[in-house]
Amino acid sequence: xxAAMDLMRRMPPSLSQQALDSLLALLPAHSSQLLxxxxxxxxxxxxxxxxxxxxxxxxxxxxDSYRSPWSSKYKPELEDGVQPSAExxxxxxxxxxxxxxxxxxxxxxxxxxxxxxxxxxGKGFAACVLIKKDGSDAGDGxxxxxxxxxxxxxxxxxxxxxxxxQFGHYCLTSTVMLALTTANQSSGPxxxxxxxxxxxxxxxxxxxxxxxxxxxxxxxxxxxxxNGLDQVYFGKTKEVVFTLREPLGVMSATSHVGQSLxxxxxxxxGRSR
Amino acid sequence: xxxRLYDQAAKEAFPEYNVKNMISxxxxxxxxxxxxxxxxxxxxSRYLDPRxxxxxxxxxxxxxxxxxxxxxxxxxxxxxxEGFRFSVDAALMKYVDDAFQGGECSVYCTKGKDVEKSGGExxxxxVICNSSYSPKNFxxxxxxxxxxxxxxxxxxxxxxxxxISVNAHYFEEGNVQLESSxxxxxxVTLQDGKDAGTTIVHVIEHLESVYLSSLEEQYxxxxxxxxxxxxxxxxxxxxxxxxxxxxxxxxxxEITREFSNKR
Numbered sequence: 001x002x003a004a005m006d007l008m009r010r011m012p013p014s015l016s017q018q019a020l021d022s023l024l025a026l027l028p029a030h031s032s033q034l035l036x037x038x039x040x041x042x043x044x045x046x047x048x049x050x051x052x053x054x055x056x057x058x059x060x061x062x063x064d065s066y067r068s069p070w071s072s073k074y075k076p077e078l079e080d081g082v083q084p085s086a087e088x089x090x091x092x093x094x095x096x097x098x099x100x101x102x103x104x105x106x107x108x109x110x111x112x113x114x115x116x117x118x119x120x121x122g123k124g125f126a127a128c129v130l131i132k133k134d135g136s137d138a139g140d141g142x143x144x145x146x147x148x149x150x151x152x153x154x155x156x157x158x159x160x161x162x163x164x165x166q167f168g169h170y171c172l173t174s175t176v177m178l179a180l181t182t183a184n185q186s187s188g189p190x191x192x193x194x195x196x197x198x199x200x201x202x203x204x205x206x207x208x209x210x211x212x213x214x215x216x217x218x219x220x221x222x223x224x225x226x227n228g229l230d231q232v233y234f235g236k237t238k239e240v241v242f243t244l245r246e247p248l249g250v251m252s253a254t255s256h257v258g259q260s261l262x263x264x265x266x267x268x269x270g271r272s273r
Numbered sequence: 274x275x276x277r278l279y280d281q282a283a284k285e286a287f288p289e290y291n292v293k294n295m296i297s298x299x300x301x302x303x304x305x306x307x308x309x310x311x312x313x314x315x316x317x318s319r320y321l322d323p324r325x326x327x328x329x330x331x332x333x334x335x336x337x338x339x340x341x342x343x344x345x346x347x348x349x350x351x352x353x354x355e356g357f358r359f360s361v362d363a364a365l366m367k368y369v370d371d372a373f374q375g376g377e378c379s380v381y382c383t384k385g386k387d388v389e390k391s392g393g394e395x396x397x398x399x400v401i402c403n404s405s406y407s408p409k410n411f412x413x414x415x416x417x418x419x420x421x422x423x424x425x426x427x428x429x430x431x432x433x434x435x436x437i438s439v440n441a442h443y444f445e446e447g448n449v450q451l452e453s454s455x456x457x458x459x460x461v462t463l464q465d466g467k468d469a470g471t472t473i474v475h476v477i478e479h480l481e482s483v484y485l486s487s488l489e490e491q492y493x494x495x496x497x498x499x500x501x502x503x504x505x506x507x508x509x510x511x512x513x514x515x516x517x518x519x520x521x522x523x524x525x526x527e528i529t530r531e532f533s534n535k536r
Contacts, residue, residue, distance in 0.1 A: 009444060009448055010442070010444055010448060011448075012450045012452070013448060013449075013450060094520070094523055097523040098516070098519045098520060098523050101514075101519050101522070101523075102514050102519065105505075105508035105509070105510075105514060106504055106505050106507075106508060106514070107503075107504055107505070108505065133503055133504065135502035135503040136502075141502045142502070143498070143501070143502055145498065145499055145502050146499070146502045146503075149502050149503055150503075151503040151504055178503060180499065180500075180502070180503065182491060182499060184491075187455060187487045187491070188453065188454050188455030188456065188484075188487075189452070189453060189454055190451075190453045190488070190491045191451070191452045191453065192449070192450070192451050192495075193449070193450055193452075194447060194448060194449030194450065195447065195448050195449075196446070196447035196448075196449075197447075208516075208517060208520075209520070211516070211520060212516045212517055212520060215514065215516040215519075216516055219513060219514055219516075222504070223506070226500070226504055226506070227506075228447075229447075229449065230495060230496050230500055231496065233443055233447055233449040234449060234451070234492070234495060235492075236412065236441075236443035236449070237414070237441040237442070237443055237449060237450070237451040238441075238451075238488075238492045240405070240412055240413070240414035240441035240442070240443065240451075241414060241416070241439055241441050241451065241485075241488060242485075243374070243405065243414075244373065244376075244403045244404070244405060244414055244415070244416040244439070244441075245372055245373055245376075245403065245416050245481065245485060246372055246373075246374070247482065247485055247486075247489075248371060248372055248478070248482060
């Protein structure tokens with residue numbers, strides 16, 4: 001299992017589904033662990049009643065059916081499929097509406113789904129917020145910059161209230177998977193793909209309600225992950241390339257050219273005294 | 274049973290990996306490194322090193338060169354073609370030394386190796402490979418360029434067709450990979466009195482720098498333009514999302530819905 005997880009952590013993100021399928025074929029005994037421990041891009045289903053897409057995950061699954069956050073009905077149909085309590089369902093409906101607006105403002109398209117449930121210990125509640133965006137030219141991309149572009153975000157929040165019901169303790173675990181390939185035909189394919197997972201815990205007053213707090217935490221986390229991927233992670237891949245092949249004629253202290261120039265200058269200075 | 278399975282799998286996987294990744298192995302006679310490429314492959318375990326005109330025998334699974342022998346005449350180009358090959362190789366080594374820290378390179382004759390002076394065209398294939406793997410720093414990457422150079426001495430032209438492929442990987446508490454490639458086509462005139470090798474490598478150097486610049490540009494556009502197609506940094510309003518307002522809005526919508534339902 002360790003070797004399998006090591007492999008999954010290093011596979012090119014665009015091949016992660018293929019890699020997982022191969023591992024499942026090699027290690028059928030570990031299939032449930034493999035499936036629960038490796039993140040895969042979100043799949044989409046259609047709710048005919050509400051004319052809307054919804055996203056699939058373990059938290060809205062019962063057997064082989066998935067529950068829509070809009071109609072709360074299972075597809076394929078299921079008699080007695082697991083349903084959240086009336087109170088949690090109300091929160092779930094509200095959350096889906098509000099996150100739809102959030103999604104529209106940040107993603108200019110895409111699909112979102114929120115599922116709420118009661119955890120096994122019966123204390124507090126848990127929710128997952130899923131967002132999927134296809135930013136390719138053929139999808140929801142507005143600027144025609146991407147031949148391929150996908151963003152999948154999975155946020156799982158555990159919420160517990162303190163005894164006085166004044167404060168909530170929020171534990172958020174988020175995973176973002178993304179892949180992009182630029183569409184510029186003349187300069188050849190440029191593809192970046194990646195995934196990161198981070199956790200965040202926070203204690204917040206419940207005066208504005210849980211949804212507000214969950215929303216703010218998800219927003220903060222998404223911004224951190226987006227910026228982290230963009231600046232740190234993609235930046236590091238750039239560093240790797242520019243170390244493999246240095247730009248010639250560039251006067252940097254560490255470049256080959258820079259160092260030989262430094263030596264030349266030092267020698268010249270020494271001679272001119 | 275496991276041992277046999279591993280050996281079988283390794284025998285298939287390692288050669289493929291080694292050649293695809295153009296690994297270089299130390300030759301036991303101290304004459305340098307031999308690059309394992311499809312262009313120098315004589316058979317599954319023997320690879321030509323044009324620079325030393327020798328054949329390296331390789332153990333793929335151990336990734337070691339076990340033996341070096343002088344190459345047969347039939348595997349080497351004519352003296353005429355070798356003159357060009359040598360000239361390109363000399364200029365190439367200097368370029369690779371300057372631009373690719375730790376990189377390896379080789380020049381093969383891949384077509385017309387028996388051509389004599391005024392005997393027609395021949396093709397040299399220039400290969401550059403630089404890879405760096407540092408698992409403890411959670412990073413790795415590889416640059417490969419393959420340039421097919423068709424030389425026509427009568428017309429005094431060298432026609433170049435190149436493919437550069439790059440990949441980079443960073444995986445400290447995350448997993449991010451870059452894959453990029455570019456194809457180039459160019460023709461250059463071989464002038465009297467000017468070393469053919471220098472001319473040809475000069476074009477390669479220039480085009481590879483052009484590629485590097487375009488990568489630079491792609492990276493600089495990432496944050497503000499490209500990434501936006503997936504997720505904006507902030508909403509159009511340039512402020513954070515107004516969660517409390519959104520909640521009010523959804524409540525209003527629900528109340529309106531309740532009202533219209535009751536009518």
